[in-house]
Amino acid sequence: MSAVTRRRVGWTAAALLLLLLAVLLSLAVGSRPVAPGAVWDALVHGGQSENAQVVRSLRVPRTVIGVLVGAALAVAGTVLQGITRNPIAEPGILGISQGASVGVVCAITFFGVHTLTGYVWYAFAGAGLAAVAIYAVAGSGRGGASPVKLALAGAAMNAFLASVVSGIVTTDARALDEFRFWDVGSISGRDLTIAGQVWPFLTVGLLLAFALARGLDALALGDDVARGLGRNVPLLRATGALSATLLTGAAVAAAGPIAFTGLAVPHIARALVGPAHRWLLPLAALLGPVMLLLADVLGRIVVRPSEVPVAVMTALAGVPFLVVLVRRKAVPAV
Numbered sequence: 001m002s003a004v005t006r007r008r009v010g011w012t013a014a015a016l017l018l019l020l021l022a023v024l025l026s027l028a029v030g031s032r033p034v035a036p037g038a039v040w041d042a043l044v045h046g047g048q049s050e051n052a053q054v055v056r057s058l059r060v061p062r063t064v065i066g067v068l069v070g071a072a073l074a075v076a077g078t079v080l081q082g083i084t085r086n087p088i089a090e091p092g093i094l095g096i097s098q099g100a101s102v103g104v105v106c107a108i109t110f111f112g113v114h115t116l117t118g119y120v121w122y123a124f125a126g127a128g129l130a131a132v133a134i135y136a137v138a139g140s141g142r143g144g145a146s147p148v149k150l151a152l153a154g155a156a157m158n159a160f161l162a163s164v165v166s167g168i169v170t171t172d173a174r175a176l177d178e179f180r181f182w183d184v185g186s187i188s189g190r191d192l193t194i195a196g197q198v199w200p201f202l203t204v205g206l207l208l209a210f211a212l213a214r215g216l217d218a219l220a221l222g223d224d225v226a227r228g229l230g231r232n233v234p235l236l237r238a239t240g241a242l243s244a245t246l247l248t249g250a251a252v253a254a255a256g257p258i259a260f261t262g263l264a265v266p267h268i269a270r271a272l273v274g275p276a277h278r279w280l281l282p283l284a285a286l287l288g289p290v291m292l293l294l295a296d297v298l299g300r301i302v303v304r305p306s307e308v309p310v311a312v313m314t315a316l317a318g319v320p321f322l323v324v325l326v327r328r329k330a331v332p333a334v
Contacts, residue, residue, distance in 0.1 A: 074288025099130020185311025260318025
């Protein structure tokens with residue numbers, strides 16, 4: 001085993017340990033601290049104490065949703081950065097998350113849907129339609145869906161959909177009241193029903209992403225080189241866009257829009273294991289939940305007994321990261 005492979009295996013193992021630690025903290029830490037022994041008793045022995053009830057009924061669903069959403073956003077960001085060769089590409093910036101927001105606003109305003117489990121399907125449909133529109137716009141004209149055209153189409157679609165959301169909620173006070181609780185982005189108050197609704201889409205999205213690993217490596221060398229290596233570049237980009245849409249739709253439907261996880265985690269993973277996507281994608285899938293769960297735990301304790309939504313905490317951490325990325329003399333290649 002080469003030194004590079006040993007380093008990659010070591011970082012992947014370390015990320016797995018960090019994920020286990022983040023899960024434990026998510027189950028134990030909050031306005032009502034629970035000792036690790038009580039957490040173990042609640043999960044394994046089915047304890048009936050108040051602490052056990054809190055762990056099983058509130059924190060287990062929250063943690064499961066956090067793991068699913070973190071992995072989905074991180075892998076989606078990695079794939080989007082790969083197919084666009086844009087180091088700041090992520091679901092929120094490219095408009096897919098905003099499409100989910102339009103779906104939720106329409107569900108509330110026009111279809112009378114008022115539950116989180118009801119929002120899921122509309123959010124997912126909105127994300128899917130937005131992704132199709134972005135790819136259709138980028139793919140029109142000469143040259144097809146090039147990285148620059150995908151990024152520009154995504155930014156334009158993001159601005160357009162944001163204006164649609166604003167136009168609807170500013171003319172409907174009830175829609176605004178309901179939408180703002182979903183739009184803040186949080187994994188609290190969710191139950192395992194939502195996880196059951198989104199996990200099939202997330203699984204398909206992850207499998208597609210992992211199957212694209214070598215193709216994304218080829219795209220990183222440029223379209224001409226990728227074609228010379230026998231890759232179907234338009235099919236690679238379309239499949240990558242489908243994978244990112246499934247992952248983003250599942251994540252945003254479950255937890256609302258959560259920014260910067262899909263931006264920061266791929267860069268952190270790339271710094272640890274390099275640009276090879278067969279290592280990069282699994283590491284991102286491990287580090288995404290770590291970032292999200294730790295941000296959620298921190299949000300529970302900074303203003304105890306109240307809580308700060310996880311999307312606020314990831315943004316507080318993500319904005320400085322983006323500033324540092326912009327100020328660097330050389331942005332890492334993707």
